[in-house]
Amino acid sequence: METTIKVNQLSKSYATVKAVDNVDISVCRGEVFGLLGANGAGKSTTIECILGTKKQDSGRVSILGMNPRNDRKKLFERVSVQFQEANYQDKITVAELCEVTKSLYKTSLDYEDLLKQFGLSDKFKSQVSELSGGQKQRLFIVLALIPDPEVVFLDELTTGLDAKARRDVWKYLSDLKAKGLTILLTSHFMDEVEALCDKINILKNGKSIFYGTVQEAVATSPYEKFEDAYLWYTDEEEKENESI
Amino acid sequence: MKAFSTLFKTELKLSLRGMDMFIFAICMPIVMIVILGIIFGSKPAFDGAEYTFLEQSFGAVATIAICAGGVMGLPLVVSDYRHKKILKRFKVTPVSPALILAVQVAIYALYSVASLILVYAVATIFFGYQMSGSWLQFLGAYFLVMLSMFSMGLLVGGVAPDIKTASVLASVLYFPMLIFSGATLPYEVMPVALQKVADILPLTQGIKLLKAASLDLPIDSVLLPVIMMIALAVTCIGVSIRFFRWE
Ligand SMILES: Nc1ncnc2c1ncn2[C@@H]1O[C@H](COP(=O)(O)OP(=O)(O)O)[C@@H](O)[C@H]1O
Ligand SMILES: [Mg+2]
Numbered sequence: 001m002e003t004t005i006k007v008n009q010l011s012k013s014y015a016t017v018k019a020v021d022n023v024d025i026s027v028c029r030g031e032v033f034g035l036l037g038a039n040g041a042g043k044s045t046t047i048e049c050i051l052g053t054k055k056q057d058s059g060r061v062s063i064l065g066m067n068p069r070n071d072r073k074k075l076f077e078r079v080s081v082q083f084q085e086a087n088y089q090d091k092i093t094v095a096e097l098c099e100v101t102k103s104l105y106k107t108s109l110d111y112e113d114l115l116k117q118f119g120l121s122d123k124f125k126s127q128v129s130e131l132s133g134g135q136k137q138r139l140f141i142v143l144a145l146i147p148d149p150e151v152v153f154l155d156e157l158t159t160g161l162d163a164k165a166r167r168d169v170w171k172y173l174s175d176l177k178a179k180g181l182t183i184l185l186t187s188h189f190m191d192e193v194e195a196l197c198d199k200i201n202i203l204k205n206g207k208s209i210f211y212g213t214v215q216e217a218v219a220t221s222p223y224e225k226f227e228d229a230y231l232w233y234t235d236e237e238e239k240e241n242e243s244i
Numbered sequence: 245m246k247a248f249s250t251l252f253k254t255e256l257k258l259s260l261r262g263m264d265m266f267i268f269a270i271c272m273p274i275v276m277i278v279i280l281g282i283i284f285g286s287k288p289a290f291d292g293a294e295y296t297f298l299e300q301s302f303g304a305v306a307t308i309a310i311c312a313g314g315v316m317g318l319p320l321v322v323s324d325y326r327h328k329k330i331l332k333r334f335k336v337t338p339v340s341p342a343l344i345l346a347v348q349v350a351i352y353a354l355y356s357v358a359s360l361i362l363v364y365a366v367a368t369i370f371f372g373y374q375m376s377g378s379w380l381q382f383l384g385a386y387f388l389v390m391l392s393m394f395s396m397g398l399l400v401g402g403v404a405p406d407i408k409t410a411s412v413l414a415s416v417l418y419f420p421m422l423i424f425s426g427a428t429l430p431y432e433v434m435p436v437a438l439q440k441v442a443d444i445l446p447l448t449q450g451i452k453l454l455k456a457a458s459l460d461l462p463i464d465s466v467l468l469p470v471i472m473m474i475a476l477a478v479t480c481i482g483v484s485i486r487f488f489r490w491e
Contacts, residue, residue, distance in 0.1 A: 053335050053491075073338045081336040087329040091261045096254050103250035104337045 001028040004151055004182040005050065010059035012042075012049050012206075019045040020056070021206040025184075027199070029150075032173070032183040034193045037203035038234060043186040044084050046203070047153055050184075051081060063151060077106060082144040084155040084186075086136065088128050094139060095124045098146065105147040114142045117172060133160035141169060145176075154185040158192060170195050190227040202233050209233055247339050251347045259351055265317055269309035269355040273363050276428060277305045281371035289432065295459050297430075298371055302363070303382070303454030304426045307389055309359030311427055311447060313352030314393030315400070315417040321348050322401025323410035332491045341490055349394055356390055377460035385457045389450035392473040395480035396446070402488035421447040446476050 007025035011018070020042045027033040035043045048054040050061050052068035061068060066075045088097055098111040115121050118138040123131060131139060137160050144152050158166045166189065173183060173196060187193055193200060194214050202210040202217075210217055210233050214226050221229035259265055277298075284297035293300075325331050325344065334341035367373035375382065396417065404410035423429055424438070425447035431439060442448045449469035456466055 051336055053332055072335070073340075076336055077338045079336075081333075083329065083333065083336075085329055087333040089255075089258055089325070089328070089330065091258055092254070096257070100250055100254050103247045104334075104339050106338070 001030075003027065004029050004064055005033070005184060006060075006062045007046075007050060008060040010046065010049055010056050010061065012045055012054065012056045018206050020049060020203075022059075023201070023203070023206070023208050024211070025050075025201060027182055027184060029182050030177060030180045031198045032177055032185065032196045034197035034200040035184065035186045035203065036193065036200055036230065037186075041203040042206040043203060044155055045206075047081075047155055047184070047186070051079075051153065077147065078149055079151045079153070080144045080147050080149040081153045082140045082155060082157060086140070090129065091127055093125055093127055094120065094131070097128055097139070097143065101143050101146050107148055108146050109148045111142065111146050114145055115139075118142050119168070134162055134165045137161055138165065138169070141172075149181070151182045151184070154183065156186055156188070158187060158189060166192060190230050193230075194226050202230065204234055247343060248347060251344060252350060255344075255347050256351050256354070259317075265313065265352075265355055268312040268316065269352075269359055270362065272312070273305050273308040273359050274366055276308060277302075277363050277367050278370070280305070280430075281367065286372060295376060298367060298373055299376065299459060300432065300455060301430055302367055302373060302375075303385075303458045304428075304430065304451045306360045306363055306386065306454065307393075307425075307447060307451055308422065308427050309356045310386075310390050310393050311418060311421055311425075313355050314390065314397040315421065316397075316414050317352050317355075318348060318394060318397030319401035319404065319410045319414040320407070322398065323404050323407045326401075326489060326491060327407050329491065335490065345398065349398070352394065353390060360386065375458055377456075377458045381457040382454060385450070385453040388470070388473050388477075389447070389454065392446055392450065392477040392480075395477045395484070399480040399484045402484045405489070421445050424448070426451045446472060449473060 003026055005025060005027040007023060010020055010023045012020040023046055025033065035046060037043055045054060049056040050063065050068065052061075052072065063075060063079055068075055094115070098115070102108045102111060112121070115124065118141065120135060120138055120142065123135060128136065128139065137158065141154070141157060144154065158169055161169065170192060177183060185196070197214060199213055200210070200217065201208050217233065218224065218226050218229045221232045223229045223232060280298055280301050286296050286298070289295055289297045289300040322345065331341040331344065334344060364373070397414070400413045400417065401410055404413055421427065424442045425431075425445045426442065427447060431442065431448065431451065434442065449472050453466060453469045453473070455461065
């Protein structure tokens with residue numbers, strides 16, 4: 001199967017911390033890949049190095065066979081991103097933000113449809129700053145989908161959503177996945193990771209401490225439930241380093 | 245092109261929703277020209293002058309909007325959009341984050357031109373103003389002033405590490421220039437010592453150019469201001485390109 005995101009031996013340090021330490025990632029078309037780990041584990045830095053918004057110290061990255069720094073314009077017609085932090089103008093409305101986003105791309109989906117699917121059609125004229133946390137998060141997913149991308153990066157996509165809203169998002173992402181969309185996401189919800197991710201990479205202090213499927217993660221741990229296995233990995237990575 | 249026009253429309257709406265530029269770039273120059281018109285009417289600029297005080301002040305009042313947009317509006321919006329990671333967000337789209345800067349420059353240019361037209365209309369209709377010089381030269385000087393003020397603003401917005409620094413720097417540039425360059429307080433009523441200090445401000449030089457063009461004065465001392473303005477613009481643009489912080 002075609003590899004859409006390929007990361008080899010990626011490393012990145014800030015002044016005092018090694019934020020990402022020799023991380024490998026390989027994601028095939030139509031797969032959902034989960035980057036897991038506690039706050040500060042290096043997930044966002046990894047994503048930013050993959051996207052080229054931060055420069056890695058070493059390692060190679062390609063998305064859809066392209067280098068994100070050299071082929072930026074071509075690549076980002078087909079790849080879209082939802083960063084962890086919000087980025088929108090003061091006083092901008094939902095419709096305006098969607099319209100501006102749409103105008104940046106050659107091809108795009110009908111955002112009124114997308115807003116409806118995510119239960120935001122009545123917020124069309126509202127200011128983004130007045131939406132609730134969950135509504136904002138859903139809007140950012142809509143924004144990421146407007147360009148009809150082949151690959152999406154979603155950093156902490158469901159943080160701040162209620163249980164029902166999270167389920168709705170999973171369902172929609174599963175549908176997109178079935179249509180061949182490649183998704184790289186970070187999440188703190190293990191039920192979500194279990195439901196969505198084909199493969200996961202668990203990071204701790206920038207290092208990869210588990211790489212494989214959710215089933216493999218459970219099987220190589222002494223636990224039955226994935227959440228327990230995840231906690232076991234993040235607590236006691238030393239034992240398991242060899243098995244990666 | 246589609247991206248530019250959509251962004252332009254949206255950013256202009258957002259800017260108008262904010263009101264500050266409407267007040268400082270549109271209302272303030274009109275109030276200023278009305279005050280000067282009422283106080284000085286058609287009095288000559290000085291005893292024996294061939295032109296009125298109002299005619300002499302027109303070029304100066306026309307720069308109020310450039311000053312507000314260039315050294316206040318631009319630095320604040322650039323540092324705000326960097327802080328909000330909007331510039332960074334554009335890096336993961338097919339368009340360059342420079343596009344949103346271009347849009348902002350276009351918006352402030354629009355405010356300036358709108359202000360020029362309104363000030364001219366008010367001065368002409370209510371106070372019998374007439375441009376005795378050449379419009380071509382005046383507009384040339386006007387866009388040169390705009391270029392140098394805007395490049396200063398982009399530099400401040402582009403290199404200031406945070407919004408607070410940007411707004412302090414913007415105020416340090418804006419208020420002295422607004423008051424002492426002749427844009428509001430007429431240069432001619434300042435004591436000579438103050439005029440000497442004011443001459444350091446780039447806007448003072450720009451206003452001298454505009455006055456010379458609008459009053460059709462002899463072009464003896466135009467070269468120095470022109471060189472100063474161009475040098476300032478080139479320096480600021482060069483430094484901005486080299487040191488601009490996108491995030
Ligand atoms: N701009 C930065 N400068 C310095 N250190 C940073 C910066 N961004 C992140 N870090 C540090 O790098 C580590 C990884 O951060 P991050 O990638 O944001 O983790 P995560 O997304 O998994 O929470 C953390 O220790 C964080 O404090
Ligand atoms: Mg993060």
